[in-house]
Amino acid sequence: MFDLTHAIYNDAEKARGHLEGIHWPNGPICPHCGNIDPARITKLEGKSTRPGVYKCNECRAPFSVTVRTVFERSKIGLHKWVLASHLMAASKKGMSAHQLHRMLGVTYKTAWFMAHRIREAMKEDIVETGGPLGGEGKTIEADETYWGRREDGYVSPQRKGQPYLKRKKPMKNAIVGLVERGGRTRTVHVKHATRDAVREILVTTADRNSTLYTDESNIYPITGKEFAAHGTVKHSAKEYARREGGVVVHSNTIDSVFSVFKRGMVGVYQHCGEAHLHRYLTEFDFRYNRRTALKISDAERAEDLLRMARDKRLTCRRIGEAKNA
Numbered sequence: 190m191f192d193l194t195h196a197i198y199n200d201a202e203k204a205r206g207h208l209e210g211i212h213w214p215n216g217p218i219c220p221h222c223g224n225i226d227p228a229r230i231t232k233l234e235g236k237s238t239r240p241g242v243y244k245c246n247e248c249r250a251p252f253s254v255t256v257r258t259v260f261e262r263s264k265i266g267l268h269k270w271v272l273a274s275h276l277m278a279a280s281k282k283g284m285s286a287h288q289l290h291r292m293l294g295v296t297y298k299t300a301w302f303m304a305h306r307i308r309e310a311m312k313e314d315i316v317e318t319g320g321p322l323g324g325e326g327k328t329i330e331a332d333e334t335y336w337g338r339r340e341d342g343y344v345s346p347q348r349k350g351q352p353y354l355k356r357k358k359p360m361k362n363a364i365v366g367l368v369e370r371g372g373r374t375r376t377v378h379v380k381h382a383t384r385d386a387v388r389e390i391l392v393t394t395a396d397r398n399s400t401l402y403t404d405e406s407n408i409y410p411i412t413g414k415e416f417a418a419h420g421t422v423k424h425s426a427k428e429y430a431r432r433e434g435g436v437v438v439h440s441n442t443i444d445s446v447f448s449v450f451k452r453g454m455v456g457v458y459q460h461c462g463e464a465h466l467h468r469y470l471t472e473f474d475f476r477y478n479r480r481t482a483l484k485i486s487d488a489e490r491a492e493d494l495l496r497m498a499r500d501k502r503l504t505c506r507r508i509g510e511a512k513n514a
């Protein structure tokens with residue numbers, strides 16, 4: 190379990206050692222040319238050198254374990270990055286920048302940047318890392334949900350004074366979610382959850398030999414035909430699960446994926462602009478796909494995250510641009 194007094198959360202050099210152990214289990218690797226020959230890599234030591242710097246004798250470039258990771262060129266102590274990563278990997282509903290700011294002793298702004306960089310590390314191409322969701326004999330549930338503030342309907346001048354019809358526009362941001370029962374999930378922010386947009390996500394993320402379960406929405410029947418089988422649940426008739434030839438037709442799994450996300454967003458994150466929604470979805474997917482029920486411990490999840498910090502390109506400038514977008 191978590192022991193916040195552990196040296197890797199309190200000492201930058203211990204944290205570096207931890208990171209080196211994860212990224213270089215067999216010794217340093219030059220990130221510039223891929224050299225792994227220990228005889229051709231020199232550890233630079235001396236008063237004028239920063240700690241943890243190596244020199245590659247092949248390409249002559251210096252490097253450290255943070256080169257090409259989301260921690261690169263950061264002035265924040267590496268132990269704070271390791272602690273923030275562990276906290277975000279372990280907290281089921283996420284951890285706000287306010288709480289990180291208090292726990293790490295950094296400014297709120299710094300905590301906010303750190304959290305977004307860590308979310309960048311959480312990003313993975315789910316098909317590339319574990320193959321498409323589902324497969325023969327497996328079940329995929331798909332559904333869409335909405336997130337964001339509701340906008341009150343516009344009342345035209347002609348309507349003024351007449352009985353007010355309380356009509357609300359749909360919530361701003363559509364989220365399409367897929368989950369393999371007993372397996373992984375992928376949630377995607379889309380502008381509009383149209384039949385084409387949803388089909389694109391389904392066929393690129395899921396194996397079409399799977400059985401697909403959805404609600405009765407008219408988004409799914411045509412795409413559903415491309416799958417091995419397509420079952421629907423009538424949410425409108427309060428039918429949330431039914432037995433059909435020995436199998437239970439329901440979409441409870443995707444409902445619970447959405448519900449963890451929404452509870453986290455309401456309780457922890459509160460403010461989230463459309464530009465950042467996909468980052469939060471990535472964060473919740475990361476944890477769901479490494480959840481305790483899959484026998485993955487907090488420590489293993491955190492290690493995965495530190496390993497995934499490599500080869501992600503997100504600069505402060507890019508986050509800043511997204512913020513202003």
Ligand SMILES: [Zn+2]
Pocket residue numbers: 219220221222223224245246247248249250
């Ligand atoms: Zn090199």
